[in-house]
Amino acid sequence: MEAMEDDSLVFKDDPNHNYCASGSSKVQPYLSSQLSDETSVPQPVCSTGGEPGARLGKRWSGGSKFMDSDTGSDSSEVSEGDCAAQPAAAEGTFSLDSTSKFLLNAMAVEDYRNNHWPNLEKAIDRLLIQNPSDHISVSYAQIYGYIYKCVCQQHSELLYSDLTSKIIAHLEKVSSHLQASPPEDLIENFNVALTQYTASLQCIVPVFIYLNKFYIESKLNRDLREDLMKLFADHVAEKHVSALMPLLIKAHSMPFQVQPSTMANVVKGLYSLRPEWAQLAPALFSGFIPQINPPAEESLLDDYAAHDQKLQMELSMNGFPRGDQSRKRASEDS
Numbered sequence: 411m412e413a414m415e416d417d418s419l420v421f422k423d424d425p426n427h428n429y430c431a432s433g434s435s436k437v438q439p440y441l442s443s444q445l446s447d448e449t450s451v452p453q454p455v456c457s458t459g460g461e462p463g464a465r466l467g468k469r470w471s472g473g474s475k476f477m478d479s480d481t482g483s484d485s486s487e488v489s490e491g492d493c494a495a496q497p498a499a500a501e502g503t504f505s506l507d508s509t510s511k512f513l514l515n516a517m518a519v520e521d522y523r524n525n526h527w528p529n530l531e532k533a534i535d536r537l538l539i540q541n542p543s544d545h546i547s548v549s550y551a552q553i554y555g556y557i558y559k560c561v562c563q564q565h566s567e568l569l570y571s572d573l574t575s576k577i578i579a580h581l582e583k584v585s586s587h588l589q590a591s592p593p594e595d596l597i598e599n600f601n602v603a604l605t606q607y608t609a610s611l612q613c614i615v616p617v618f619i620y621l622n623k624f625y626i627e628s629k630l631n632r633d634l635r636e637d638l639m640k641l642f643a644d645h646v647a648e649k650h651v652s653a654l655m656p657l658l659i660k661a662h663s664m665p666f667q668v669q670p671s672t673m674a675n676v677v678k679g680l681y682s683l684r685p686e687w688a689q690l691a692p693a694l695f696s697g698f699i700p701q702i703n704p705p706a707e708e709s710l711l712d713d714y715a716a717h718d719q720k721l722q723m724e725l726s727m728n729g730f731p732r733g734d735q736s737r738k739r740a741s742e743d744s
Contacts, residue, residue, distance in 0.1 A: 522565050526556045527572055534573070537613045538580050540606070553617045566625035573618070577638060581607075581645040588650055597657055600650060601672045604679045607642055611635055643683040651680065655690055662694050665725065674698050 533553050560569045584603050591599045615622070615635045622634040658677065661668040677698045680687050688695040688702050696702035706714065726732060 518563050518565070519568070522560060522563070522568065526560055526565075527569075529553075530556050530569075531572075531576060534576055534614065537610050538577070538607075540610065548613075550613075550617050554620070557618055558620050561620050561624055566621055566629075569621055570625060573621075574637070574641065577641055578645060581641060585646045585649050588646070593653070593657060596650070596653060597661065597668055597676060598672060600654060601676050601679075603646065604642070605675065607646075608679075611638055614638070639683065647680060647683050651684075651687060651690075654680070655694075659691055659694055662697060665728065665730070 530553060533548055536548060557569070560566070584607070588596065588599055588603060615638070618634055626632055626634050626637070654676070658673070661673060677695060681695060681699055688699065692702055722732070
């Protein structure tokens with residue numbers, strides 16, 4: 411009985427029970443029938459060769475320490491000398507895993523290049539060149555499926571790079587077309603390009619919503635539509651704004667030289683792309699966008715009235731009569 415009590419005290423002194431027997435990682439309890447007259451229980455050591463050691467090296471990344479089950483701290487009962495064969499097996503396993511992951515990733519990229527992106531590229535081409543009034547048969551569910559697979563396979567960065575590169579190439583062609591336009595057609599052609607591009611984004615952005623939500627918004631802290639509109643500003647509008655401004659100012663001074671809807675769309679589009687462009691022609695932008703000019707002042711009311719009278723005179727001289735004034739109440743000056 412005394413021997414058994416001593417042995418039980420030996421087990422209680424090690425609350426973490428970090429024992430490993432030969433050929434197994436589990437604790438082998440010492441039965442009472444196997445107890446001898448020895449005063450201490452021998453400590454089993456880890457096996458250093460064969461398959462059990464390799465399995466142990468794979469389970470524990472360090473190979474030289476155990477993690478205590480109760481306290482979460484490192485236990486140094488097993489030294490590097492006791493398990494010298496474990497690190498070699500672990501290194502071999504990790505190098506094999508790294509190679510496998512590299513090959514799998516290469517295969518996934520190849521699958522993206524050969525299967526997913528070509529289909530997406532064709533769909534983007536059709537959406538970019540469509541007219542707002544045309545109907546193009548595109549399977550949005552199929553496009554969304556390709557994008558979903560690309561994002562799930564960790565190709566979000568690659569997909570975003572390919573998308574922006576594709577759109578930049580398209581915008582460079584649009585800019586070249588505008589560059590070749592005669593000055594009298596530049597406003598109209600710019601309006602067509604802006605309208606067509608905006609309509610295309612109404613189709614492109616929704617199908618790329620999964621990429622936008624899980625990569626652009628979460629990792630880049632941006633928005634897909636804002637990024638694509640910025641591309642239009644950088645690669646198209648900025649290159650032609652210096653030529654557009656004099657034409658817009660001239661057209662604004664001569665009513666109906668350009669369709670009012672075209673003028674409004676171009677001016678508002680330029681302001682949405684770069685609000686600071688309004689400072690290039692405040693009088694032009696204030697005619698279509700509120701709060702461009704500073705607030706009105708009471709001391710300048712006479713100047714405002716004179717400006718309105720001048721505008722009315724110019725309209726009447728250009729063939730726009732005031733119409734029948736017989737039923738209008740006479741002013742105090744008359």
